[in-house]
Amino acid sequence: MCGGSRFLDVGPEYNPGLVSLIPRLICAGGSLSGQLFQAMRQSIIDGASDTAAELAQQALAIGVDPLEAVNQGFAAGITFAGDQFGCGQMFLPDLLASAEAMKAAINILEPEMLKRGSQREALGKIILGTARGDIHDIGKNLVATILSASGFQIFDLGTSVTPEEFVAKAKEVDADIVGISALLTTTMAGQKAVIEALDRNGLRPRVKAIIGGAAVTQKWAAEIGADGYSRNAIDALELAKNLMSKVMNKGTAQA
């Protein structure tokens, strides 16, 4: 995905005016779904929330399965955006706009998915918060946005969260992963406290603990026994996916 082309430069089939063309495409009996899914993907890449919402509405109006719209249309955009970010073609504001557009589309499609009982299955349940004493949440918010847009169910506990609060929420929602963020070197000890509390309460190894923050390193993660660490929100997505595959495998093995 890291070719020389700019992320805005997509195939010739894309037409920004597609939304208004949809009824005519239907009448003409054209290959609608391909075009529509392509437009959905592009609306996410463009970070165009209004267009994404409009396309979602159009899809419902013409009877496209909402789950298919997500999986084949919008989600492809998020994957593309993540890849482009990974190779330095897209930047954090682009990525956030893509995530927001994704949210706009899902908001439209969700009621119909619920009605059909075809709700998009969450990739996993993740609890996020910043360590006690740390009110810096920009990194944690980015991770929440990206993971949520990618299909994880996020429970964001906000800032300066105590180990007890992490544990209580993890039990309450039967979380798969707990993510603890700390910007300050002085609050990084709070990450360790959360991991210890998860251990004390017998939640690990079933619940995975991941950490992040400007001063956090792989070494620190190993030292405090975290299951993973990531440098940025996109790496956090990969990390969460990898950990979920371990959780799933384990579940299967135990079953």
Add this chain to the structure above:
Amino acid sequence: MRPRIQLLTPELIGRILCEAFELLMSPGVRVGSAPVVELLRSAGVEVNDGVARVPEQLVRNCMASAPRDFNLYNRSGEKAVHYGGDDVHFDPGSCCVQMLDPDTLEARPSETRDLVRLIQVTESLPQFAAQSTAVVCNDAPSAIGDLYRLLVVLQHSHKPVVTGSFSAAGLQGMIDLLAADSGSQDNLRKKPRAVFDVCPSPPLNWSEFGSHNLLELARAGVPAEIVSMPLAGGTAPVTLVGSVTQHAAEVLAGITLHQLAGPGSPVVWGGAPAIFDMRTGGAPMGAVETAMLNMACAEVGKHLGLPTHGYLVATDSKFVDAQAGAESARSAMLGALTGINMISGAGMLESLACHSVEKLVIDAESIASAYRLVRGVETRGATLATAMFAQTGLSGEFLKLKETRAHFRQEQHLPSPVIDRSARGSEPPSDAFTRARARVNELVSQYQKPSFPEDVLRKYQSIVEREADRAGVASALSGD
């Protein structure tokens, strides 16, 4: 003529302050603690749901009571740092948890021996007017880590100290330690040896911890350096000027709190603003835009007639390499040309995550060059060149002239052996890092630890033991 750089016009500074005052009213400033709310309400400020709307007139009254300049003193009670006017000083950056190991080139957790080495080198280099509590000592109990760092610095240095506490509870012990160093609380107030960095949280948030320490420092009369750190595009407007405006609002709010608690107490218009890296989400301290933010923020403070501080001479590189040299030297020059009173950051790598004593001695050379630059092109004697030509004619024998001998030390900065200007000879040439390592070893071997009267050491010990008990630490440490 002293050369200077100005990024902002007076008109633009006027607009920045105008919008900063608007921000203080809407959206207002988040204030974290009950004592701060009480203090503000008693001054007639409206505080609802933890958000204060601070009117311009109150801010201006508070700014009027803040001193335009003050001094920090060394251990002998002599003036060593003048915060005010265009005076420029540098101190090593703080506070890291990692140290670059010069043998393995890996970052490892910093320990007491690293802090001592940093202090020893800083002590020997005239480029650093002050010490800083530069690294966390991971081998000391973290519950009193801030006090311990200060203890180590006080036991190894004569210079003033730029420091800060890690918690609200930790501040009093540090002030007591400084009072023991100065002889009494009153002496500390009259001749402060240290300045404390106190940080608001962007955007426009004076947290419980930050504001508590700001008020306590104001009441104790110990200088406070307000280090506002907007990240342009992340926690602040993406435009440089927008972030400078937010910085101004945060510092103005801080000065208001500070002066309400202790009118006339020394306070610094400081900062560590940076751009927000749109790839990594980090704060690139070596970026030229980060330097520009520091310069512009300081210009606003200087316009208001307040002492200033900035965070420069740091790099984002993980090694002491060409990037580290380029970024650090560039910002040292820019900071000096702006006339920032205290410039913190030297020695720091990896966007302030790691310290290197080898980088510190290289940065010292950049700082010396920056000092040379701001002295500008000076005139000496009645003529510029003709009097010297009258002696040499066309012989070209300037090396023999008494003027040459008299002036070359002022005209040229004579670098240490860290800077290579030698001709290629029989010895194989070395790189800057190798020379820096040798220089560090040389300075450390020449260093002499100051001696202390027994009673001062006993006072130190009793404060550390008291604080260790308070924090629930089993055994106290000497800091030696």
